[in-house]
Ligand SMILES: [Fe+2]
């Protein structure tokens with residue numbers, strides 16, 4: 045274990061290999077001593093602007109476990125290497141992409157709500173695959189409210205807190221007819237659409253109407269491989285989406301693909317029914333349409349569509365910025381009543397971390 049310094053950073057070398065390069069400002073900013081943290085909350089108290097930008101250590105020493113720095117004002121900072129190793133671990137389970145042979149795992153309603161181990165399994169599966177089923181749920185109106193202690197609070201949008209989907213209720217969307225509903229995510233007309241959706245089947249006595257889901261991230265990663273230029277324009281070209289009725293108005297103008305700062309796909313926004321007319325004076329409209337045509341072909345290709353029948357008492361839970369849902373046409377010969385509610389993926393991802401911590405793993 046050895047180190048070198050340059051103008052603004054400390055290099056830690058193990059077996060002649062550079063292991064960490066730590067800017068001095070980073071070291072000072074991450075001091076975890078009692079003066080630099082709020083003891084009760086572990087929050088940071090130290091303010092970076094309280095030191096000069098060209099701060100340098102007065103003395104440095106290291107051993108196998110930790111780095112020890114004394115600053116010009118005699119303040120001492122200790123950084124433990126095991127804490128740095130923890131930073132390399134992802135907080136979330138790895139994503140596993142799928143095509144049409146995928147069937148969501150099933151979890152029993154009361155086990156999911158009462159047994160933390162089942163919830164940990166279900167959340168891990170949900171974050172990896174983007175879809176799970178919860179079976180044996182009560183066929184009672186608004187039971188989706190009872191998932192909130194597990195999933196985090198309901199994300200409300202306009203229209204209803206718990207949405208009713210049937211042919212004899214309030215009709216403002218294709219889902220309220222018996223027509224096929226092509227794969228889509230809901231409320232593309234919000235700049236931040238709900239990131240988790242629960243679809244709760246209360247009654248399903250109709251022929252047809254099988255549910256379908258599509259792993260949007262799989263579609264997009266294949267599109268990126270095959271047509272990188274199409275992929276690219278879909279990340280930058282904004283598209284208007286609107287959902288409305290006499291009393292409600294929702295509208296967003298956003299690109300179809302959302303990337304994070306590492307260029308990873310973190311959102312697909314796709315709704316044939318909500319997409320609006322694009323201003324034809326917009327630049328690159330022709331290129332966008334070629335790319336969009338290819339995307340539409342793929343989203344609706346049976347290669348990607350997992351289909352299954354959602355029986356009464358089943359809840360389909362989807363990671364809604366990733367997994368598109370739809371249903372086949374049905375014959376309105378009997379009763380069919382579905383309720384939808386929305387939640388946020390952040391809360392589920394963080395509940396998984398919390399539950400694992402509480403169980404000590
Ligand atoms: Fe929908």
Ligand SMILES: [Zn+2]
Pocket residue numbers: 075076077078079080119120121
């Ligand atoms: Zn300190």
